[in-house]
Amino acid sequence: MKPAFLINRESHTVKKNGSVLAHVPQDLVTFTAYIDDFSRLESVLKQAAAARCDSVFIEGGDGTIHGVLSALMHVQNVFNPLPKIILLPGGMTNLVAKQVGIHKPTPAKVKAVIEGRGRLLRHRLPMLEVDTGQVYYGFLFSTGALPNGTRYCLEYIHTKGIEGSRAVLATVYQILVGRTGLRQKILTPSPFSLRTDDHNFAGEHLISLASTLPYPLSGFHVFWGGKPECNKLRLTYARSDAKAIIRHVIGLMRKEKPPKAIRKLSQDGFISLECQRAIIHHEGPIVLDGEFLANTNGTITLSITDPLEFTGVK
Template structure:
């Protein structure tokens, strides 16, 4: 069966360099869906899913991957899932950098479709349920400081017309350096009730927190992997308590891969879990996209393992 190519034509990298997939679609008989318009994309995806495509290529950033995977798995039901290949095409490309590919050409597509690809990952997605709303699917969930910084970054980047990204990062680090309190809303602690369930026990926390970060991926780009929970449970989670004032040290330790320092920092915990529940009224993101949360119960569980090939 021919593959399905899903391309975000508005992705920053696609706009700058053109779509790698679009240029080779005809040579492998692939159908193309443009993911730029959500309503049109939803209609076209529903139509293509009637024939159960065996392999889906997604070209776009992390937000595009999140939207495509969410719309796909909401419709899948109990059917066998497709295999996926994620191709960088957006502003942030964390997912493609870890379990996908930065570039792709005809030879690589042919190897992937013929089962000769070198990199195969079998990992679950995060399935996130918020007060009974349809589930969201993705790879990287965060609450607290990281969504606040993400929102701040996007606002400042828009103000600067999308230019001078390094200056925006510098501004964020300066804000982090001021520490908590003193009107620094960027990293203001926020209350959370947290339940973390793993095979051996259940952890319950009710306090102010600076943030959580949770993924099923084996790590992040540049070798960053700020998780050290024990056991084989698929949800990898790190938690920052609200009274931790060493935010810059935490950020730099993670960025510089000094994870031993991060592990020893008071107020930072990491667990591997089977299920996580947050009662939280504050900013959250999934793969960089805001989630609609208002005094909501957020439940996070893994899906069945999904195949990603590059």
Template sequence: MIRVALLSNPKSTGNRQTLPRVRSYCASHPDIFHYEVEHVDQIGRALQTIARVEPTVIVINGGDGTVQAALTELYQGEHFKGRVPPIAVLPNGKTNLIALDLGIHGDPIKALERIVEIAKAGVEDHVVARELIALTDGQVGSRPVLGMFLGGAGLADYILYCRNQIYPLGLSNGFSHFLTAVAVVLSLLFGLRGRYMPPSTRPVSISLIRDGQLVGRFAVLIVTTLEKLLLGARPGDDRSGAGNMKLMAVDQSVPALFRFLFASLFRRFGGRRIQGIHMEQGDTIRIEGDRSSVILDGELFEASEGHPIVLRSTAPVPFLRLAA
């Protein structure tokens, strides 16, 4: 009986070192069905094959783009005829936010071992429901792309700056993120600009259907359906029932950014409003701007004049959380 179906992308950065160990582990465990793809276009066929073996759990082992493509295909592909098994994500990409939200971190082999144990013992106590974010251009009939964490405005610019300017230096992820943070703070404090500094952010309009509009320049824009966010922030806790997507926008100013960092580090987010920090919830969010970038689970999208980005929350999807 197949307990776990593992979908791996050998070309993801994390798999360059770990995949040989993953292959060896799967070879010694006949209850794991391991399917490898080298391009996201192959994920649909991979999941069609995986559906035939009727696994107890599906595990995604790849970078952010692989995870996003797999979630999109799982939700829209109908390969499992509406009965998708719980999904787990191995810690592999640059950010690993989905894996962290599900309590999956550290060595991918140890995480896989724990997932196999849960699949054998029974997954019922470990299944949690999470909505996905469906991103479209707002046009009727356009095929949505699905994910769970979106960064926009200045945050998207900083992620792209880190990806294009810092990661190529070959430094560790942690140190790369630290250097990016230092560059961002210097650019905000002293207005430093140039080829090797983060770009200035563009104005953006954010509309929450039924709940008004935010307009301005934001250092941080986050939309997520995850329970946990960067630095422990949990926007929208005081607005239960307002919608499944949590939104947080931080004004592009040094005081607002430091308030955000302080509140995040010391878990001061809650019912009270913090000046310069906007925290909302909604089931439909519209982002408009001239060449305003957003990144959904590692993949880049861009809003332009007359072509907004529209986000909607989906019906709940089952995920596997390691801690019961």
């Protein structure tokens, strides 16, 4: 393996505890770059390709992973084939790295991956391609209440030092059982239309989210029907007239959903589906992997890329 190490020293855990990759013996590393300017990522990846790197280790949070993999998709033609991706959680939430990265990374685990030893876990996973007129790549796209909740989490939960799945649960708790004014602000209906090959909706919605990850929201199983690892775009939305919201959100914490529960979700305005492509019109904030994208009142096209190969270690 000829690895490239990309390290964001400003990511939360890296800044707090130091970089794991920085302590890997340098004779094992082909190329190292510290990410201090995201606008240079494409140039950095071209340098890694010129050094004939066949794998890219990314140490940082969800925003770092989103930035590096987006840049990789934009310059993928300089790699042949695409490099293997190895993720080290270095942020506060670490949504992607927890599912397909190195669990509790150490220099010894990284060394084992480079040398092809140990209990390696390989995943082939596509990314979302989000076309708003400008093309973005990521793993979790959302509109409505989730962007509103993300902003609340950043301003009021993360600032208290609450991280990861605890931050997600704390945010959901405050929205559902906290102040009525907060709940009304987060769950404000907004215009939304959706078209796939076999599903259409136009009206107002409370929330939508789409992902290629098996479990994109810590602690909640937000897709039902189909298989968790299906190499398809999975999408769930709630209409503005959705009923029994608190009961259904609590129900999403259960992994298995019996047919009766799935029918009740649909009857109460919660729809989940799989597709290869979805066309959305939405007015309001949109978020991809925790990063706010420029608002658009035009068409948003969601599709999926060819699968990338991720290597993880338990």
